Amino acid sequence: MSNTSPVLELHAVSKSYGQGDAEVHALREVSLTTGAGEMVAVMGPSGSGKSTLLTIAGTLEDPTDGEVLIAGHPLAGMSRGAKAQLRRRAIGYVFQDFNLLPGLTAAENVSLPLELDGLSARKARLAGLKALDGLGLGERAGHYPDQLSGGERQRVAIARAMVGERRLLLADEPSGALDSVNGEAVMRLLHGACKNGGMAAVVVTHDAQLASWADRVIFLRDGRITDQTSPARGPESLLVTEIDK
Amino acid sequence: MSVRHAMLALLSEGPSYGLQLREEFEARTGDVWPLNVGQVYTTLQRLERDGLVVSEGDDDSPQKAFRITEDGVRELDTWLRTTPDLSSPPRDELVMKILIALRVPGANVIEVIQAHRRYLVELMQQWTRIKEDSHPADLSLGLAVDAELFRLDAVVRWLDAADGRIKRVATDAALAKTAELPKAAEAGPLPRMSLSTSRKERTRR
Secondary structure (H helix, E strand, O other), X not given: OOOOXXXXXXXXXXXXXXXXXXXXXXXXXXXXXXXXXXXXXXXXXXXXXXXXXXXXXXXXXXXXXXXXXXXXXXXXXXXXXXXXXXXXXXXXXXXXXXOOOOOOOHHHHHHHHHHHOOOOHHHHHHHHHHHHXXXXXXXHOOOOHHHOOHHHHHHHHHXXXXXXXXXXXXXXXXXXXXXXXXXXXXXXHHHHHHHOOOOEEEEEEOOHHHHOOOOEEEEEEOOEEEEEOOOOOOHHHHHOOOOOO | OOHHHHHHHHHOOOOEEHHHHHHHHHHHOOOXXXXXXXXXXXXXXXXXXXXXXXXXXXXXXXXXXXXXXXXXHHHHHHHHHOOOOOOOOOOOHHHHHHHHHHHOOOOOHHHHHHHHHHHHHHHXXXXXXXXHHOOOOOHHHHHHHHHHHHHHHHHHHHHHHHHHHHHHHHHHHHHHHHOOOHHHHHXXXXXXXXXXXXXHHHHHO
């Protein structure tokens, strides 16, 4: 866990669907806390509850049991409108298939959430351009999604997820559709957003190479957290020379 | 990793001293494969014995330079074009452990798999940190770290596949038992049953 104040807190969160014999337990008493500067990866096979965890952390679904807090605000009892505002202001999403709006340019896609939140079109556009510039896409700001490569589209999606005062970044297989070089670039950006941008990130994946970018990897199985990596040894331990041994 | 051929490759660029070769080797492999100086000189002596390099200078001096011969150039070219033997599976310690865990009474094979998976992902995190901290233009380091990451990733994927396969066999057996199919009685305790079948039986099926 990060040393800073928590951005996302899940306390004994459970989620079940259906009733009686048809009841399915997607999550069982999951507790997870992460703070600014930390990237957590959640690994697990299909059906382990990864996506449910992400939708609950993103306030898109309510847990059946347990408590969720975003930046210290408990979600229980919060109105739909307040949750929607929290989503727009504090949470950024990155999906495997980018989810960019095809009729909007890269800059418009990035600035849209700010405009929806009441910022003037001019200020939103400036913030959008700055976010795109920060990810090396300044010259592509006027291009439509179908004029961009897969890697560029995902960078636009990351810019959209980071723009404004976002605190929490949620990503679902963010480099799944990309080749390994572009996938690595995406993970570098996400990790940079945590380390330099002060965001907290939760990345859901079944890909170990992707997960290895995280500061902490949590393993989910049948809706429960069964294990997690420890940040015990530094990378230098791998580069000990024969003579030093 | 063939140190012998790596030395030939370095000498193909021009004559060099033993210590220089060691430094070059480590730099070219992004310091990922450390080499001790004794290994370098032993390798050079063997290459000289086989007529693939010649030394120039005093026999006992560390300032002895080595030069590749024509036979050495041919040997290097042949080696570069020869594919490594990947046809027969290696006796992999991890694979053996999982297979054995399936048969040991009381051993929880899923927990054994997870212990190995966690260790491998921790190793991958360390390699990724090295890549993240390196300069993007350091191609040698990037490629060497990628090779390690892909190798470890393949093992994690095998563990994931093993985990899924064991779960599937256990679920199928539980369903068969619920339906009281005669098959359930044959199946016995799971997941041991899949491996307790003799080779002869498997062939017959």
